[in-house]
Amino acid sequence: MIKDQYLKQGLYNLSIASNASEVLESWIMMGDSNNDKVAIISLDNYHRSVYPAALNNLIKSNNSHFIPYFESDKLYFIDNELLAEIFSNQEKDTEFGIDYSIMLDTNYASYIDNFIRNDWSSINNEVFTSIDLLIRNNFRYDYIFYMIENYKNSFVNIEANNENAIRDKKTNLYLNLVSLELFKSIDRDEYINTGALKYNISMNEAQLLADQIYNGIFYSSHATEMMDYFLSIQRYMVLLIIGMMQIKFESKTTVQKRMQKLFEFSTNVVGIYFDREMVIAHKYFIAQSNVRILNKINKGIKPDKLFQIIENIAWDFSVPRIMERQLVNGGAGRYFIPFFLSNDYNLRELLRLFKVKGIVYSKSKDFFVPFTKTFSQGYFETHNCNVQSYFTDEALSRRATTFKYSRKNQSQLIKIEFDKLVKIMNE
Numbered sequence: 001m002i003k004d005q006y007l008k009q010g011l012y013n014l015s016i017a018s019n020a021s022e023v024l025e026s027w028i029m030m031g032d033s034n035n036d037k038v039a040i041i042s043l044d045n046y047h048r049s050v051y052p053a054a055l056n057n058l059i060k061s062n063n064s065h066f067i068p069y070f071e072s073d074k075l076y077f078i079d080n081e082l083l084a085e086i087f088s089n090q091e092k093d094t095e096f097g098i099d100y101s102i103m104l105d106t107n108y109a110s111y112i113d114n115f116i117r118n119d120w121s122s123i124n125n126e127v128f129t130s131i132d133l134l135i136r137n138n139f140r141y142d143y144i145f146y147m148i149e150n151y152k153n154s155f156v157n158i159e160a161n162n163e164n165a166i167r168d169k170k171t172n173l174y175l176n177l178v179s180l181e182l183f184k185s186i187d188r189d190e191y192i193n194t195g196a197l198k199y200n201i202s203m204n205e206a207q208l209l210a211d212q213i214y215n216g217i218f219y220s221s222h223a224t225e226m227m228d229y230f231l232s233i234q235r236y237m238v239l240l241i242i243g244m245m246q247i248k249f250e251s252k253t254t255v256q257k258r259m260q261k262l263f264e265f266s267t268n269v270v271g272i273y274f275d276r277e278m279v280i281a282h283k284y285f286i287a288q289s290n291v292r293i294l295n296k297i298n299k300g301i302k303p304d305k306l307f308q309i310i311e312n313i314a315w316d317f318s319v320p321r322i323m324e325r326q327l328v329n330g331g332a333g334r335y336f337i338p339f340f341l342s343n344d345y346n347l348r349e350l351l352r353l354f355k356v357k358g359i360v361y362s363k364s365k366d367f368f369v370p371f372t373k374t375f376s377q378g379y380f381e382t383h384n385c386n387v388q389s390y391f392t393d394e395a396l397s398r399r400a401t402t403f404k405y406s407r408k409n410q411s412q413l414i415k416i417e418f419d420k421l422v423k424i425m426n427e
Helices: 005-016 020-029 053-060 080-089 106-116 125-137 144-156 163-184 188-194 203-218 223-250 255-270 275-286 292-296 303-329 345-351 376-382 393-406 410-426
Strands: 037-042 066-068 075-078 098-104 335-341 358-362 368-371
Touching (some): 005 358, 005 368, 075 080, 106 144, 106 163, 144 163, 144 203, 223 255, 292 303, 292 345, 303 345, 303 368, 303 410
Parallel strands (some): 098 335
Antiparallel strands (some): 037 075, 066 335
C-alpha cells in the first residue's frame, strides 16, 4: 500500500492518461515523489509502437504463444533524466535504447533442447512453429524463469533425493543450457535458405557459455539472495492460493463475502496485499470458468497431488512478478520490456486477466507498482465489494506485523493452512 499521497494520486492520473500530454502533466503533479522513478505507460492515443514488428505481429495473432507484459505496444517512457534531455534537445529528437527479452517457460526450454537433439516426437505443430519463428526473426530471449523454477527442484527440495538423483537433475539442467546456447547461435540465413541447422559456435563454446550462466545464477555471491527472493514470491503465491481454495470450498456464500474473507486472510495470514491476484481471485469467485487454471483443484484429489497442483499453479501466478523484476533490473537498453513464451493455454489466459496499462518503478530501490486502467479499489467498488477498511493505517499496520512473522515462517504457515484446506475438502 502506498502512503505517499502525491505518488498515489500520480499513479491514478497515469492510469487514466490517454496521451503524452496527460502523462507529462501527471508526472509534474507528483512533485518530488517522482525522484528516482521511471514510468512506462501504454496509451490509447499514441502512435509509436516500441515492439519489433515481427514480434508485434505474432502477439496479435490468434492463440499466440507469445504474451506481452503490457496491454499495448504503444508505450510511453518518462523519468526526470529523460525529460531533462528532451528539453535540452528542444526540436531535435531524443533517442534512447529499448531492450526486450522473451522469457521461456520450462516446457519451451525442454522443447528447444529436444529440437537441438533432433528429438522432435514431443514437439507439436504449434510449438514447432514458434521455434521456427524464434530462429527466423532472431528474437532475444532469456532463461531466468526456467532457471528459477528448476532451482527449487535441483538445489532446494533435495532432502528426499539421493546424491545420484540430485546430480542427475543438475546435469540435465546444465545440458539443457548447452542446447539453449547452441539454439541461440543457429545461423539464421542458412536456416531460412536451406532449413539446415548450422551453429555459429562450437560445442565447447556452448559449454563454456552454459558454465557462465549456470555458475553466475546458481553460485555467484548474490545467487542465494536473488533466488530466495523469487522462491519467496512463489511460496506466497502457494499460501494465497491455499487461502482462496479454503474460501472457495468451505461453504456457499456471496462473492462479496468471499472477497472479505480473502482480504482478512491476506491481512492476518499472508501479510501482503497482492493487487493483481486479488482481482483474479474475485473473477474466480464470480465464475470458475473465468480462471480455468484453478479448475484443476477439486474435491477428491489426494493431498500429495493437491499440493503439487497448487505448487505448479503458484509458479504460473509468479510469472508476472518475475517479469516485473526483470523489467526493473533492465537489460542492455535504457528501458527493458519483458515478454513470455508458453504453450500452456491456461497460463496465457491467466496472464491476460490483469491487463497492465503501466508501471512505475524506482531505479535504485526495490520498488515497482504495476497498474491497470481501473485501480483495484475502484474495481472492487464497482462490484460492490467494500474493501476500504483494508487500506486504512490500522490495516496497513496489521499487515506489516503479519508480514514480519510470515516471511520467517512461510513453510510452517503453508503446512498449517494446507492441512486446513485438506480438512475442508474432505468434509
